[in-house]
Amino acid sequence: MAEKLTNKSTHVSSIARFSFERCDIIKSLFEQRCNEEELPFETLEDDSLRVIDGDMEVRFTACGQDCAFHIVATRQLDLIEICSTITEGLAQIDPSLSKLSWSHAADTLDSPDCLTLATIIEREAIGCSWWRLVLEVSPVEITKFLGAHWHVQVLRPGRPGRDPVWPVVNAHGLVEWPTGQNELSRRVFTIRSVDQSKNTISLDIYRHDRGSSCRWAETVLIGDVIGLWGPSGRRGPEGHSILVGGDETAVPAILRALGTLPPTTTGCAVLMVGDEGDVQPNPSNQIAIKWLFRARGDDLVAVFCETPMPAPDANLWFAASQEQARAVREHARGDRALERSQIKALTYWS
Template sequence: MTAPDLRPVDVLTVVTVADVTPSVRRVVLAGSADAVAAAGPTVNLLVPRVGDPDPRWPQVARDGRIVWPTGAHGIALRSYTARRQDPVAGEVEIDFVLHGDGPAAAWASAAVPGARLAVAGAGTLGERPAAQLLLVGDETALPAITRILGEADPATRGLALVEVADAAEEQPVPAPPGVTVRWLHRDGTPPGASSLLADAVAALEPFDGPEVFAWVGAESAAVRSIRADLRSRWGLGRAQHHAIGYWRLGREMGR
C-alpha cells in the first residue's frame, strides 16, 4: 500500500527494439502521457534484473526522493538521455550503449517487446541557446548532442565533435546548416583510453565573439581535460559551458 506522501514510479513497456549500430541499441518505450512528458531529456531509469517478471519497484516521495523497498530488490538506478519523447503518442526513445556487462547494458541486450522498466525523476541537458555552439562527446553523449542540434536555431553556427569506435558507429545527426558534425574514430582503442576528444578541442582555435556556448559529455577524465581548456585557453565562464562526466573508466557506460 502506498503511503499518502509517496507515489508509484512510472512504469514503461518496451514497444520496439532496434540495433542502430553494432554497439547501440535503440529501445522505444510506451507509457502514459504524463510519464512520457516527465521522462527527460535526462531521466533516471530504474532498470530491473534481466528476466525478473515482477520487480520490486521503489516509490517516489513528494520532494522527488526515490524511496527504496527494504531488503533485496534487484533494481539499478541509471541516468540516461531520452533521444526522443512524444507525450501525444506516449513514447520515449532511449539509446543504450552495449559496452560492458553492467545492469543497463545487460537489460538492453535482452530487451524484447513487453519488457518493462521504470522512470523516476528527470533533469535538463544544461544547454543554453547561443549563436555559436561547440558540442563534444562520445557515443554515450550522442543522444544529447542530437537533441541539442535538433532544437537549435537554424542560424546557429559551430562544430560537433563525436568520438565513436569506428565508421560503423556513425549515426545520422541532423544539424543546422552552419554546424559541422565531425566524427573521431578510436579504431581499436578501448573506450575511455583515447585522447581523441581532448586533442581535437586543443587543436581548435577558440571561437570569436561573446555568443559562444560549449557542451561536453564523455568519460570523466576526458571531460576534465576539455573543461580546463575551455576555461583557460578559450576563456569561457560558467554561463558559457556545461561539461559533465557521463561515465568513468572501469565502470559501466551510461547515458
C-alpha cells in the same frame, strides 16, 4: 548575485527545521558543496545562505542551535531529490539528522508523480554502438517528457527474474528506495526522442562490454515493464554559437540538441564513435559534425581542444569520461580563458 525566482505561486516548496549544536559546520559544508558543484550562492543580510540554480532555490538559515532549510522548486521531482540530497548530507554529519521531516510530506502521494511505468515495445540496433529501446507510456504520462528535462533513471530489478518493487515517498517526505533483494538498478539515460502522437519515448543505450545496462538491453523482452524516474537534468548544448564534443555516451544528447537548436545557431561538433558504421545523420543544417573513430586511434580531447571556438562568446559543451571532462575544463579555463558561464564539461562515466 543570484536572481530571485519569480512566480513562486507556481512552485512547490518545503521546509525542514531542526536543532544542532554546530550550525556553522553545516553552513561551511553547504558552501563547500556549492563550490564543488559550481553553483552560484550568496550570503544574505541575516547571514543565511541562498543558492539559486535554474528553477530551484535553496536557503539555509541558522539562529543559535536552530537551523532550517527552505526549498522552492518548479517540480515535485526536483523538490524531493534536493530534500533527499540535503538529508543524506546531514546524516553524514550526525546520523540522528537522517530522520529529518520536510513540510511537503503531508501533501505528497505515496506513489510520486516523478515515477512513470513504461512498456518496452521495440528494440533496434543503431550502428554497432547503441541499442535503441522504444518505450510506451500512457497519454497522460507522455506530457511529462515534452519539456526541457531530457534525462531519466531507468528502474528495473537488480536481480533478474524478480518482480519490481517501486519507490515511494515516506512520511518524512523523502524517497524510500527498495533495498535487499528488491533493490533496483538505477541508471541515467538521455531521452533521444519523444513521439506524443504514439505516446512513445526512445532511449539509445551505449553498447560496451563493462555495463550491466548493456547486457540488459540486449536481452530485455518486448512487453517488459520498467520504471522511469524523472525526467530531470537539462537540455544539451545551447547558445547562439557553440563548440560541442563528446563520446558515444553523449552522442544521443548531442544529436537531439542539434536537432532542436534555432536556425540562427552556429558552431561545430566533435563526436567520437567506434567506426564509420556508427555515423548518424546530422539533424542540423548549420552545425557541422567532425566524426572521430576509435578504430583508427583518434584522440577526442586532443582534437576537441585544437578546434577553434566559432566565436569569442561561444559556449563550450563537452561530455565523456571524468578524466576527459576534467582535461577539457582545465583547457577551457586556461588556454582558452573562457568564463565559467561559457563552459559545460560533464562527466557521463568514470
